[in-house]
Amino acid sequence: xxxxxxxxxxxxxxxxxxxNDIRKHVNFAQVAPKLKSTDQRIYINITTLENSQYCIEMSxxxxxxxxxxxxxxxxxxxxxxxxxxxxxxxxxxxQKYRESFGGELMNKLLDLAKNSEG
Numbered sequence: 001x002x003x004x005x006x007x008x009x010x011x012x013x014x015x016x017x018x019x020n021d022i023r024k025h026v027n028f029a030q031v032a033p034k035l036k037s038t039d040q041r042i043y044i045n046i047t048t049l050e051n052s053q054y055c056i057e058m059s060x061x062x063x064x065x066x067x068x069x070x071x072x073x074x075x076x077x078x079x080x081x082x083x084x085x086x087x088x089x090x091x092x093x094x095q096k097y098r099e100s101f102g103g104e105l106m107n108k109l110l111d112l113a114k115n116s117e118g
Contacts, residue, residue, distance in 0.1 A: 006060075011042040015058055018086045019044060025090065025100040027051060034071040045070040049096035056089065063089045 006014060012031055019029045032043035032055060041059040043066070048054070055067035062082040066073045083089035090097040 006039070008037055008039050011037045011058070015042045015044055018058060018063075022046075022086050022090060022097075024104065025049070025097050026094075032071050035073065043071070043073070046090075048090070048094040049100060050094060052093070054093065056086075058086075065089070065093065 015031050015037075019031070023029060026046055026048055028045070028047035030045055031037075032045045035043040035055075037043070041057050044056045044058060046054045046056055053069045054065050055070060055072045057064050057066045057073070059082075062084045063086050064077070064082045065080045066075050068075070083092065087101070091101075
């Protein structure tokens with residue numbers, strides 16, 4: 001049996017949704033223009049808030065770093081683990097992501113507390 005969950009035409013839509021979810025917490029993110037998506041995976045280029053570049057593979061297994069620069073898939077699957085979400089992956093590679101995401105969460109909780117008081 002194949003791991004096919006989405007088709008080649010659906011992966012870009014899913015990747016864009018993931019990118020939109022993390023956009024505020026990275027300097028740059030886009031579907032890797034030089035790497036072809038397949039029925040099993042698509043690649044996303046990301047620059048963290050620390051200005052580190054990564055190529056991320058998105059597949060039915062999750063998200064994993066496959067390269068340390070854009071459009072690079074040279075890292076072996078043994079070197080990097082899969083993460084269930086892009087948030088978990090970013091949490092492991094970017095301290096500034098944790099700070100940015102945590103700050104946004106704190107602001108939302110403070111707003112919620114203010115609204116419930118008044």
